[in-house]
């Protein structure tokens with residue numbers, strides 16, 4: 001029974017991430033099972049092989065760790081296409097945000113599809129967005145993200161010793177929802193994707209976004225980090241790539257990142273009428 005379940009999980013990992021990650025997962029699952037056998041409590045959000053990021057220590061939040069998609073079952077048809085939870089390196093996030101037109105930063109709703117524990121939501125609240133929205137499918141991560149929003153707001157206000165009003169951070173909210181069914185709000189958009197799901201869900205999201213922009217033509221940007229499936233965005237008739245680069249992480253991001261790479265492939269797309 002265990003062998004059959006592990007084989008199924010490894011097969012899904014190969015489809016979503018390739019062989020190297022699948023082998024690592026098989027090893028992790030075996031280690032996890034051995035730990036369980038020695039009666040230690042096991043929780044996929046705590047056994048993970050990455051270090052706590054300095055960002056978490058600074059603001060008293062919990063956004064670190066790696067949880068593979070196979071360990072985030074919710075019963076949704078989108079489950080098999082969940083890549084993993086892993087928080088974006090803040091240095092990479094701010095580098096990419098510097099490429100987003102200032103007019104969008106001032107007026108848009110920032111939407112993180114697949115927000116996990118909400119690290120990018122917290123980082124985006126430092127920009128003058130009209131609204132920052134996270135959408136997460138996994139209830140255990142959504143719960144942590146909601147808690148993180150409260151903790152981060154309190155920590156930022158304490159840090160500024162009363163000089164920071166709640167209104168200096170963009171308003172944040174985190175929804176428990178499948179991104180494949182998400183309806184985009186009215187007004188300008190910055191849609192943010194940190195390779196959250198594989199092609200079937202990504203294509204559905206892009207179709208929904210295209211439909212929304214056809215119904216209400218408006219300025220929008222799509223940020224895609226770790227852009228393994230960027231051909232899907234290249235083919236979207238309403239988008240045009242505006243920028244792309246391999247971004248090097250700073251030291252604090254590298255120290256927390258045990259997955260192996262110190263760089264992220266990033267791209268920014270804008271709706272065609274903006275170019």
Ligand SMILES: C[S@@+](CC[C@H](N)C(=O)[O-])C[C@H]1O[C@@H](n2cnc3c(N)ncnc32)[C@H](O)[C@@H]1O
Pocket residue numbers: 072078081082083084085086087088112113114115116117118119120135136137138141177178179180194195196197201
């Ligand atoms: C790589 S993490 C990105 C975390 C966050 N966006 C950040 O940048 O720090 C991807 C997240 O997408 C979520 N996810 C995957 N499929 C999803 C779906 N169909 N709907 C909503 N969330 C999904 C996963 O559960 C995971 O938390």
